[in-house]
Amino acid sequence: MNTIFLTGGSGFVGLNLIKYLESSEFINYQRGAAFEINQDIVIHLAGKAHDLKKSSNPNEYYKVNTELTKKVFDAFLDSNAKVFITLSSVKAVTDQIEGELTEEYIPNPITHYGKSKLQADQYILSKELPRNKRVYILRPCMIHGPGNKGNLNLLYKIVSKSVPWPLGAYENKRSFCSIENLCFVIKELIEREEIPSGIYNVADDLPLSTSELIKIIANSHNKKARLLNLPKSLIKLVSKMGDYLKLPLDSERLQKLTESYIVSNAKIVTAIGKPLPISSTQGLLKTFLSFSKHV
Numbered sequence: 001m002n003t004i005f006l007t008g009g010s011g012f013v014g015l016n017l018i019k020y021l022e023s024s025e026f027i028n029y030q031r032g033a034a035f036e037i038n039q040d041i042v043i044h045l046a047g048k049a050h051d052l053k054k055s056s057n058p059n060e061y062y063k064v065n066t067e068l069t070k071k072v073f074d075a076f077l078d079s080n081a082k083v084f085i086t087l088s089s090v091k092a093v094t095d096q097i098e099g100e101l102t103e104e105y106i107p108n109p110i111t112h113y114g115k116s117k118l119q120a121d122q123y124i125l126s127k128e129l130p131r132n133k134r135v136y137i138l139r140p141c142m143i144h145g146p147g148n149k150g151n152l153n154l155l156y157k158i159v160s161k162s163v164p165w166p167l168g169a170y171e172n173k174r175s176f177c178s179i180e181n182l183c184f185v186i187k188e189l190i191e192r193e194e195i196p197s198g199i200y201n202v203a204d205d206l207p208l209s210t211s212e213l214i215k216i217i218a219n220s221h222n223k224k225a226r227l228l229n230l231p232k233s234l235i236k237l238v239s240k241m242g243d244y245l246k247l248p249l250d251s252e253r254l255q256k257l258t259e260s261y262i263v264s265n266a267k268i269v270t271a272i273g274k275p276l277p278i279s280s281t282q283g284l285l286k287t288f289l290s291f292s293k294h295v
Contacts, residue, residue: 001023021187095109121137146179174260188272
């Protein structure tokens with residue numbers, strides 16, 4: 001039985017991981033306590049999430065995402081633990097990507113969230129690693145799953161009210177990461193000594209457009225998706241008006257809703273040598289069905 005020193009055990013990923021690795025023994029780190037690691041494995045999930053409302057003090061990102069990670073990693077190096085897994089983010093690399101994001105992409109984050117995550121990653125990579133230890137930096141894209149309360153929940157509420165989606169003319173592609181696939185990857189990294197240390201993107205196999213998401217949400221209600229293919233020129237005009245009139249749709253929001261962000265999972269899938277357990281569509285349908293139970 002594996003013994004695991006875990007930070008962030010009360011978060012969305014932590015709670016799901018504890019269920020997924022039910023045969024393991026977890027020691028949950030309590031905030032402010034000393035780092036005394038006597039376990040085989042260290043999984044560092046604690047962090048300050050990206051604040052979409054932009055109301056957070058920037059220093060908080062570096063205090064939690066950077067400095068806390070340094071302390072946990074230093075404690076790992078001083079311990080007899082063999083495996084260290086930390087949850088970074090694709091935002092540690094870039095907020096916008098043309099083409100496909102791979103692990104070879106040169107990082108250039110622009111937000112304090114992304115910069116704080118990158119600084120933590122760079123600190124880990126700067127340390128010489130003993131031969132008997134393995135270290136994995138995971139960079140997932142948008143994580144989703146039953147019980148998650150992120151951006152997908154907001155989109156779900158709009159569609160579930162049968163409000164027509166006006167941006168059907170846009171065919172963007174975005175990658176998502178099912179919590180089931182993420183937990184599967186972590187389990188494989190724990191158990192497979194032959195998988196090399198390093199940085200790994202984590203994403204479901206296929207990216208999906210926002211219109212495809214709308215259809216999956218409608219499917220979770222046994223309804224037909226209501227998509228409006230309004231002219232892009234009209235949408236852009238309305239969004240520019242929104243910049244001045246403070247409408248629900250402005251230029252920034254239009255960009256976020258229609259931009260593409262494709263993340264390659266080829267490196268981790270090749271390293272594991274197994275397919276991910278759940279497809280993009282299956283994972284998202286599970287997520288949206290869980291939302292319907294709470295509406």
